Amino acid sequence: MRLLIAAIALATAAACSPAGTEVAETNDLTITQDASINPVIAYKDAFIMEPIGGRDMTMGGVTIDVSAADTKLVAASSPSIGAIELHTMAMIDGKMTMRQVEGFEVKSGEQLELKRGGNHFMMFDVGTDVVGGETVDITLEFDTGAEETLKIVVPAEVRVVGE
Numbered sequence: 001m002r003l004l005i006a007a008i009a010l011a012t013a014a015a016c017s018p019a020g021t022e023v024a025e026t027n028d029l030t031i032t033q034d035a036s037i038n039p040v041i042a043y044k045d046a047f048i049m050e051p052i053g054g055r056d057m058t059m060g061g062v063t064i065d066v067s068a069a070d071t072k073l074v075a076a077s078s079p080s081i082g083a084i085e086l087h088t089m090a091m092i093d094g095k096m097t098m099r100q101v102e103g104f105e106v107k108s109g110e111q112l113e114l115k116r117g118g119n120h121f122m123m124f125d126v127g128t129d130v131v132g133g134e135t136v137d138i139t140l141e142f143d144t145g146a147e148e149t150l151k152i153v154v155p156a157e158v159r160v161v162g163e
């Protein structure tokens with residue numbers, strides 16, 4: 001429980017505080033936890049595509065680096081989005097098709113990349129505040145083998161198709 005609180009506190013600091021906090025935020029990875037906490041999760045390139053044509057469905061992604069312990073990304077949520085599913089792309093009958101998965105395992109020392117055309121977040125019931133240029137928080141939930149999942153809040157940049 002203590003680890004969970006520490007993670008949330010640091011993730012919130014990353015989202016809301018200017019420079020000078022304990023969280024290292026650069027153009028590169030943002031480290032969300034102290035190295036004494038296992039696993040250590042770092043992220044970058046968190047984004048959501050602005051829905052097109054007045055639809056309320058879209059996709060998003062993030063790049064996650066895991067160290068110190070293996071983990072599994074099991075869920076994502078956002079106050080601005082009704083539901084977020086974890087999707088992967090697979091070749092079915094010669095066609096690239098996406099399907100929902102239970103989660104993405106990430107070994108320590110490995111990277112998980114959710115992006116357009118690959119593994120991604122599928123987002124439904126997307127709020128009207130998800131517009132280009134805005135930043136929307138996504139909470140990522142990791143199974144670490146402990147009783148409680150580890151949650152971190154990642155600020156995602158809303159991007160417009162073609163920009």
Ligand SMILES: [Cu+2]
Pocket residue numbers: 059087088098099120121122
């Ligand atoms: Cu999808």
